Amino acid sequence: MSKKLYSEFQMKELKKNSNITSVSERSISYSPKFKINAVKEYKNGKIPSQIFIEHGFDIEMIGKDQPKRCLRRWRETFERYGEEGFLSERRGKGSTGRPSSSSLSPEEQLKKAEARIKFLEAENDFPKKARSSRKAGVEEETILRQSEKFYLIDRTIQKHRLKKAISYLCELAGVSRSGYYDWLNASPKRAKREEQDEADIVLIKEIFKKKDKKAGALQIKMFMENDHSTVMNPKKIRRLMAKYNLITKIRRANPYRKMAKATKEHCTCPNLLNREFNQNEPGKVLLTDITYLYYGKGQKAYLSCVKDSTTKEIVAYHLSSSLEMDIVYSTLKKLKLAVGKTFHSEAILHSDQGFHYTHPQFQHRVKTLGLTQSMSRKGNCWDNAPMESFFGHFKDWAEYKTCKNIREVRKEVYRVIEEYNHRRYQWGINKMTPVQYRSHLLAA
Template sequence: MSKFKTEDKIQIVLRYLEGNESFGKIEEEVRVSKTIISGWVRLYEQHGMEAFIKSYTNYSGEFKLNVLNYMNETGTSSYDTAAIFNISSPGMVRNWRKAFETGGIDALQSKKKGRPSMKKVSKINKEQQLPVEGSIEALRAENDRLRMENAYFKKVERFSSRTGKITNKIKAQVIFELKHKFDVVEIVKVADIPRSTYYYWEKRLNNEDKYAKVKEAIAAIYHEHKGRYGYRRITKELEKKNIYHDPKTINRLMNEMGLKCEVRMKKYRSYRGSVGKVAPNILNRDFRAGKMNEKWVTDVTEFHLFGEKRYLSPVLDLCNGEIIAYKVMNRPVYSLVGDMLEEAIKKIKPDDEVILHSDQGWHYQMSKYQNKLKEHGIRQSMSRKGNCLDNAVIENFFGLLKSELLYLQEFESMEHFERELEEYIYYYNHKRMKAKLKDLSPVEYRTQVLKAA
């Protein structure tokens, strides 16, 4: 933990929990990274004020092994695990995991403290002496150290996620990327490799990279799509720019760059038993459609942020996967579905015969919803109860939406999230390529392919 006093940490935590201030705003004022503040919040939520009063603990090998077993069994992150077990630093948990992977159980045993080496204070320059504990310089130095550790372990995890191993090359690569921000000597200590090893790899990393321009193009595409594209889609985007490489090569380069596609949440369930009339399953998992306004699918999903909830009700056309209408509300009332249906109906042409498929949610069983469908000649189809495969396409859209938006970025407020949600649906319709649409977006496919047919 940093050298902040206990009351300072608690005050910062309460500012976030009770004052509705974002991590970003607090970070600017107190000059502590969002990751550290988030760790304090987790500790406070799990253990209250005692989490910050705890004295130094020499953790036993058995305790460390129990912590690592818990992580493996539950899939919790190092940050959440540190909070649950009241461990002062998530970096400590990651070090235990690294030690266990390389040296087994023996590596988790506490090492005996030897006699520290003696150094003549007279030979140390005044500039090199440690700042007085509690001083502004000490706080800054501690904050810089925590920022450095956080940056290092974050990048190491990304670089090693594919291989599952943390090699000296990966460590050197991370140090090489961070050396313009932090002192190399200090990062090498965090990486726990000899300085000579780092400089050996640095020399090799400095050699001319024949893939430099390809990596530049990969990074541009990756960031344009906000980390939503994996190596297959990026390979296809590169081909549009006349850059041709095997997908395996692109995958390897992305691993070297620490770029990977991110990832999926519990779905809102609107089923309340038999409320009205249930329709037959006309769609019957036949998700093929030769033209627009032939087969539609719909459902409702829930988002929970900032102590509030939002519900999204979209209609997706199975011909090109386009979201043709949607509605967002703070309660799952009938108008959530009713208003969305009104918008979708505007897309129907006189000779269209539409099937609209949904689950057996109470909205879709209501007589006014079903009467509206009959009024416009829309045939209603419903999934069998408890079988999500019958509505797999809209479920897949919700999975993409949450992995590519909800879990990929931070939001300052619910209003900010709603703006980003609107922007994502536009992006999904107009820019996001789909392999089954000949690598075009839904709108591009509708305007280029279907119009020409």
């Protein structure tokens, strides 16, 4: 059984070779005819890799060591049984020296099944966070490292006192028997290394804690050398920090900044508003912006709002789990539905110079709605102060941090905005609610 894991594509390619009878993720079964020819060609002076290449195999695909391993096993079979050793059993099991399952007694088959079950149980109980990951096509697959497999084999044998199960469990785990014994023999070295790690981590933890968890591997290395006269390889420091779960507090990338790589097509608009927020006409000046809301276990949602600067009413809003352009497109659609047939003849949509609002497609949609776009000066939050003020108050009122999922956040956002528009009286608009004040101005 090969240690190499074959992908779906590789298995399909290998099956095209007539010298192969079957392929699985872990193994290749070769035809008896090819095995006999390979042994004969080897005796005539050809090397294993040359034999495989001449019979249409891609050495990089099957593994560089595969030809040598196969020929060694096949030669032993040929010397003991001749050609009949490859033809007498299906898939040429004589070449492996493994007995057919049909030749096992019922008691032996039961012990084999029990060993398999115990190993799979141990594998299932093994902590997932201790496993390594590899890319398998699009999805990410979690697999066990070779050393972890050896550990599970040993634990299964010791715990359940299994006898004569090493070969079978190694085959089941996809590792070699010799590799397992090498791993066992290296136990004293591993114990010594573990003891050394326990001693080395003490100073690393001390520095890490002293620096309020804000020191990385290179910083810790410099503190060790300058303050404690201790030299340690930064790779070892990183390994120990990962092993003992010392995670450095670092500045997280601003989600807005990730989106802010504007192209030449992006362009800003002049500040037409100039902080003249109160126009005494509902719908004449609309302010928009996006804020983030943390909920659950560090999850993040984004709230896009449009506010009437005169009435202070939240005219439209959209909550999303993504900062993609759809968040502002959906907000515009809801704004259109909220306003109805037509906007104010001199309506202005004012925002900051964020990526979304300088995007040519967004500006085109704003223009299609009949709105004139205006933007704050770069880095000047005061030019959109009422919108910023609302978000500040919103985060004081809303209990979104206790929400477990986006659906609960959406309900909380709806509750707070409904209360703000219809039931929260404001001194600056004649002690009315935003909706009442809009009706008051329209009636006047």
